[in-house]
Amino acid sequence: MRQTSVDKSITVEHLGESFVDDTSLGCSNQSPSNNDNLEATTRQQFQSTLPALTKLAQEWERLLYSTDGGLNLQKSFWFTMAWQWRNGIASLVTTNQCPGE
Protein backbone atom coordinates (compact mmCIF):
# COMPACT_ATOMS: atom_id res chain seq x y z
CA MET A 1 0.00 0.00 0.00
CA ARG A 2 1.24 3.46 -0.81
CA GLN A 3 -0.30 6.15 1.35
CA THR A 4 0.30 9.79 0.59
CA SER A 5 -0.50 12.63 2.92
CA VAL A 6 -3.20 15.03 1.83
CA ASP A 7 -0.65 17.70 0.81
CA LYS A 8 1.35 14.99 -1.06
CA SER A 9 4.50 15.78 0.96
CA ILE A 10 4.84 12.44 2.77
CA THR A 11 4.52 8.99 1.23
CA VAL A 12 4.57 5.78 3.24
CA GLU A 13 4.72 2.32 1.71
CA HIS A 14 3.77 -0.74 3.72
CA LEU A 15 2.03 -4.09 3.40
CA GLY A 16 -0.26 -3.89 6.40
CA GLU A 17 -0.33 -4.70 10.09
CA SER A 18 0.18 -7.97 11.87
CA PHE A 19 -0.28 -9.23 15.41
CA VAL A 20 1.12 -12.75 15.80
CA ASP A 21 -1.18 -14.76 13.49
CA ASP A 22 -3.74 -12.08 12.64
CA THR A 23 -2.73 -10.05 9.64
CA SER A 24 -4.32 -7.20 7.79
CA LEU A 25 -2.93 -6.71 4.30
CA GLY A 26 -3.97 -4.19 1.74
CA CYS A 27 -3.17 -2.65 -1.58
CA SER A 28 -4.00 0.75 -2.91
CA ASN A 29 -4.69 1.74 -6.44
CA GLN A 30 -1.62 2.79 -8.42
CA SER A 31 -3.24 3.73 -11.73
CA PRO A 32 -3.62 7.44 -12.52
CA SER A 33 -7.04 9.02 -12.22
CA ASN A 34 -8.85 10.59 -15.13
CA ASN A 35 -10.40 13.80 -13.86
CA ASP A 36 -12.67 14.09 -16.95
CA ASN A 37 -14.56 10.91 -16.16
CA LEU A 38 -14.41 10.14 -12.46
CA GLU A 39 -17.14 7.49 -12.69
CA ALA A 40 -15.12 5.43 -15.16
CA THR A 41 -11.96 6.03 -13.16
CA THR A 42 -13.52 4.58 -10.01
CA ARG A 43 -14.56 1.43 -11.85
CA GLN A 44 -11.17 1.13 -13.53
CA GLN A 45 -9.28 1.63 -10.27
CA PHE A 46 -11.51 -0.89 -8.54
CA GLN A 47 -10.93 -3.46 -11.26
CA SER A 48 -7.15 -2.96 -11.12
CA THR A 49 -6.95 -3.15 -7.31
CA LEU A 50 -8.76 -6.47 -6.91
CA PRO A 51 -6.27 -8.64 -8.86
CA ALA A 52 -3.46 -7.15 -6.79
CA LEU A 53 -5.30 -8.05 -3.59
CA THR A 54 -6.01 -11.56 -4.88
CA LYS A 55 -2.32 -12.04 -5.64
CA LEU A 56 -1.34 -10.76 -2.20
CA ALA A 57 -3.79 -13.08 -0.46
CA GLN A 58 -2.61 -16.08 -2.45
CA GLU A 59 1.03 -15.34 -1.70
CA TRP A 60 0.20 -15.12 2.00
CA GLU A 61 -1.69 -18.41 1.89
CA ARG A 62 1.26 -20.12 0.18
CA LEU A 63 3.67 -18.80 2.80
CA LEU A 64 1.49 -20.27 5.53
CA TYR A 65 1.06 -23.52 3.63
CA SER A 66 4.83 -23.91 3.32
CA THR A 67 5.06 -24.31 7.11
CA ASP A 68 2.03 -26.64 7.27
CA GLY A 69 -0.33 -23.87 8.29
CA GLY A 70 -3.13 -22.33 6.35
CA LEU A 71 -5.71 -19.60 6.15
CA ASN A 72 -8.79 -20.00 8.27
CA LEU A 73 -11.28 -19.09 5.57
CA GLN A 74 -14.18 -18.85 8.02
CA LYS A 75 -12.41 -16.05 9.86
CA SER A 76 -10.78 -14.34 6.87
CA PHE A 77 -12.53 -11.69 4.81
CA TRP A 78 -11.84 -8.83 2.44
CA PHE A 79 -13.35 -5.44 1.76
CA THR A 80 -12.60 -2.45 -0.37
CA MET A 81 -13.04 1.29 -0.18
CA ALA A 82 -13.89 2.79 -3.58
CA TRP A 83 -15.51 6.14 -4.25
CA GLN A 84 -18.21 7.51 -6.49
CA TRP A 85 -18.51 11.20 -7.27
CA ARG A 86 -21.83 13.05 -7.59
CA ASN A 87 -21.82 16.83 -8.00
CA GLY A 88 -18.33 17.03 -6.54
CA ILE A 89 -19.21 15.01 -3.45
CA ALA A 90 -17.60 11.60 -2.93
CA SER A 91 -19.30 8.68 -1.26
CA LEU A 92 -18.32 5.04 -0.83
CA VAL A 93 -19.69 2.70 -3.49
CA THR A 94 -21.94 -0.14 -2.38
CA THR A 95 -21.33 -3.81 -3.01
CA ASN A 96 -24.03 -3.81 -5.70
CA GLN A 97 -22.39 -0.95 -7.57
CA CYS A 98 -18.96 -2.54 -7.57
CA PRO A 99 -19.29 -6.28 -6.93
CA GLY A 100 -16.01 -8.02 -6.39
CA GLU A 101 -16.84 -11.14 -8.36
Next chain:
Amino acid sequence: MMSIPYMAGFSHPRWQKIKDIMLEKTPGDPKIHRMRIIALLESDFKQANWLLIARPLTWLLEDSDMIPDMQHGSRSGKLCQSTVLNKQLLFNITRYTKETTAFIENDAMGCFDHTANPLVLLIPRRLGLPKSIVNSLAQTWEKTTHLIRTKYGISVESYINDKLNLLFGPGQGAT
Protein backbone atom coordinates in the same frame (compact mmCIF):
# COMPACT_ATOMS: atom_id res chain seq x y z
CA MET B 1 21.02 -26.87 36.55
CA MET B 2 18.09 -26.39 34.20
CA SER B 3 20.39 -25.70 31.28
CA ILE B 4 22.31 -28.99 31.63
CA PRO B 5 20.05 -30.96 29.22
CA TYR B 6 20.44 -28.23 26.65
CA MET B 7 24.20 -27.99 27.10
CA ALA B 8 24.65 -31.78 26.97
CA GLY B 9 22.06 -32.38 24.23
CA PHE B 10 19.71 -34.80 25.98
CA SER B 11 16.07 -34.57 26.95
CA HIS B 12 15.03 -34.70 30.60
CA PRO B 13 12.23 -37.32 31.04
CA ARG B 14 10.33 -34.91 33.29
CA TRP B 15 10.20 -32.38 30.46
CA GLN B 16 8.49 -34.96 28.27
CA LYS B 17 5.33 -35.00 30.40
CA ILE B 18 2.86 -32.29 29.43
CA LYS B 19 -0.46 -31.65 31.09
CA ASP B 20 -3.18 -30.29 28.84
CA ILE B 21 -6.01 -28.17 30.13
CA MET B 22 -8.93 -26.96 28.07
CA LEU B 23 -10.33 -23.46 28.42
CA GLU B 24 -13.74 -22.47 27.14
CA LYS B 25 -13.49 -20.02 24.25
CA THR B 26 -16.99 -18.83 25.17
CA PRO B 27 -17.30 -18.87 28.98
CA GLY B 28 -20.26 -20.98 30.08
CA ASP B 29 -20.54 -22.75 26.71
CA PRO B 30 -18.30 -25.83 26.90
CA LYS B 31 -18.69 -27.16 23.34
CA ILE B 32 -15.94 -29.60 22.36
CA HIS B 33 -15.02 -27.64 19.22
CA ARG B 34 -14.97 -24.37 21.15
CA MET B 35 -12.24 -25.28 23.63
CA ARG B 36 -8.71 -23.92 23.65
CA ILE B 37 -6.06 -26.46 24.62
CA ILE B 38 -3.27 -25.06 26.74
CA ALA B 39 -0.23 -27.23 27.34
CA LEU B 40 1.31 -26.86 30.78
CA LEU B 41 5.07 -27.41 30.60
CA GLU B 42 7.53 -27.94 33.44
CA SER B 43 8.62 -24.63 34.91
CA ASP B 44 12.36 -25.20 34.45
CA PHE B 45 11.77 -26.32 30.84
CA LYS B 46 9.96 -23.07 30.16
CA GLN B 47 12.67 -21.01 31.86
CA ALA B 48 15.42 -22.81 29.95
CA ASN B 49 13.52 -22.22 26.70
CA TRP B 50 13.24 -18.53 27.50
CA LEU B 51 16.84 -18.06 28.62
CA LEU B 52 18.63 -20.20 26.07
CA ILE B 53 16.38 -20.05 23.01
CA ALA B 54 13.80 -17.29 22.99
CA ARG B 55 15.85 -14.42 24.39
CA PRO B 56 19.05 -14.81 22.34
CA LEU B 57 17.10 -15.50 19.15
CA THR B 58 14.80 -12.52 19.72
CA TRP B 59 17.81 -10.23 20.16
CA LEU B 60 19.43 -11.66 17.06
CA LEU B 61 16.30 -11.25 14.96
CA GLU B 62 15.76 -7.68 16.18
CA ASP B 63 19.43 -6.69 15.76
CA SER B 64 19.56 -8.19 12.28
CA ASP B 65 16.29 -6.52 11.32
CA MET B 66 14.82 -9.89 10.32
CA ILE B 67 11.34 -9.33 11.74
CA PRO B 68 9.20 -7.23 9.43
CA ASP B 69 8.04 -3.88 10.76
CA MET B 70 4.43 -4.90 10.29
CA GLN B 71 4.68 -7.57 13.01
CA HIS B 72 3.68 -6.23 16.45
CA GLY B 73 3.21 -9.46 18.40
CA SER B 74 5.64 -10.49 21.16
CA ARG B 75 8.10 -7.71 20.46
CA SER B 76 9.56 -5.28 22.94
CA GLY B 77 8.75 -1.67 22.21
CA LYS B 78 5.65 -2.59 20.20
CA LEU B 79 2.11 -2.30 21.44
CA CYS B 80 -0.90 -4.28 20.26
CA GLN B 81 -2.83 -0.99 20.31
CA SER B 82 -0.46 0.35 17.62
CA THR B 83 -1.92 -2.02 15.06
CA VAL B 84 -5.43 -0.73 15.78
CA LEU B 85 -4.28 2.90 15.69
CA ASN B 86 -2.36 2.42 12.43
CA LYS B 87 -5.39 0.80 10.85
CA GLN B 88 -7.69 3.60 11.95
CA LEU B 89 -5.22 6.19 10.59
CA LEU B 90 -5.02 4.26 7.33
CA PHE B 91 -8.80 4.35 6.95
CA ASN B 92 -8.79 8.08 7.74
CA ILE B 93 -6.12 8.80 5.10
CA THR B 94 -8.05 6.72 2.57
CA ARG B 95 -11.15 8.76 3.33
CA TYR B 96 -9.27 12.06 2.95
CA THR B 97 -7.45 11.15 -0.26
CA LYS B 98 -10.39 9.19 -1.75
CA GLU B 99 -8.04 6.50 -3.01
CA THR B 100 -9.40 3.13 -3.99
CA THR B 101 -7.96 0.69 -1.45
CA ALA B 102 -8.66 -2.97 -0.82
CA PHE B 103 -7.97 -4.85 2.41
CA ILE B 104 -7.87 -8.49 3.41
CA GLU B 105 -7.96 -9.75 6.98
CA ASN B 106 -6.13 -13.05 7.27
CA ASP B 107 -6.48 -15.40 10.18
CA ALA B 108 -3.83 -18.10 10.24
CA MET B 109 -5.03 -21.59 11.05
CA GLY B 110 -2.83 -23.62 13.35
CA CYS B 111 -0.26 -20.90 13.78
CA PHE B 112 1.30 -22.53 16.83
CA ASP B 113 -0.06 -26.05 16.92
CA HIS B 114 0.21 -27.09 13.30
CA THR B 115 3.79 -26.32 12.42
CA ALA B 116 6.02 -29.09 11.09
CA ASN B 117 8.55 -29.74 13.86
CA PRO B 118 11.53 -30.78 11.68
CA LEU B 119 11.09 -27.61 9.67
CA VAL B 120 10.75 -25.48 12.81
CA LEU B 121 13.91 -27.01 14.28
CA LEU B 122 15.92 -26.14 11.20
CA ILE B 123 15.27 -22.43 11.65
CA PRO B 124 17.09 -21.97 15.01
CA ARG B 125 19.99 -24.07 13.65
CA ARG B 126 20.11 -21.75 10.64
CA LEU B 127 20.17 -18.81 13.05
CA GLY B 128 23.15 -20.24 14.92
CA LEU B 129 21.61 -22.00 17.92
CA PRO B 130 23.96 -24.78 19.17
CA LYS B 131 23.28 -28.29 17.96
CA SER B 132 22.99 -29.65 21.52
CA ILE B 133 20.07 -27.32 22.30
CA VAL B 134 18.18 -28.18 19.12
CA ASN B 135 18.90 -31.89 19.71
CA SER B 136 17.50 -31.72 23.21
CA LEU B 137 14.43 -29.83 22.04
CA ALA B 138 13.83 -32.28 19.20
CA GLN B 139 14.04 -35.26 21.56
CA THR B 140 11.67 -33.61 24.01
CA TRP B 141 9.08 -32.90 21.33
CA GLU B 142 9.47 -36.38 19.86
CA LYS B 143 8.95 -38.19 23.16
CA THR B 144 6.29 -35.96 24.62
CA THR B 145 3.44 -37.60 26.52
CA HIS B 146 0.27 -35.57 26.97
CA LEU B 147 -1.96 -36.04 30.02
CA ILE B 148 -5.29 -34.30 30.46
CA ARG B 149 -5.82 -32.22 33.56
CA THR B 150 -9.39 -31.54 34.68
CA LYS B 151 -11.00 -30.61 37.99
CA TYR B 152 -11.18 -34.36 38.73
CA GLY B 153 -7.40 -34.63 38.57
CA ILE B 154 -4.80 -35.69 36.04
CA SER B 155 -5.82 -38.42 33.60
CA VAL B 156 -4.29 -41.89 33.76
CA GLU B 157 -4.52 -42.34 30.02
CA SER B 158 -2.36 -40.29 27.75
CA TYR B 159 -1.58 -39.67 24.12
CA ILE B 160 1.84 -39.49 22.59
CA ASN B 161 3.65 -38.42 19.49
CA ASP B 162 4.29 -41.40 17.22
CA LYS B 163 4.91 -41.99 13.55
CA LEU B 164 1.27 -42.85 12.82
CA ASN B 165 -0.16 -40.00 14.87
CA LEU B 166 2.24 -37.11 14.62
CA LEU B 167 1.84 -34.22 17.02
CA PHE B 168 2.91 -30.88 15.72
CA GLY B 169 4.04 -27.70 17.34
CA PRO B 170 6.05 -26.85 20.43
CA GLY B 171 4.10 -28.79 23.06
CA GLN B 172 0.72 -27.41 22.18
CA GLY B 173 0.01 -30.27 19.82
CA ALA B 174 -2.55 -30.73 17.10
CA THR B 175 -5.01 -32.64 19.25
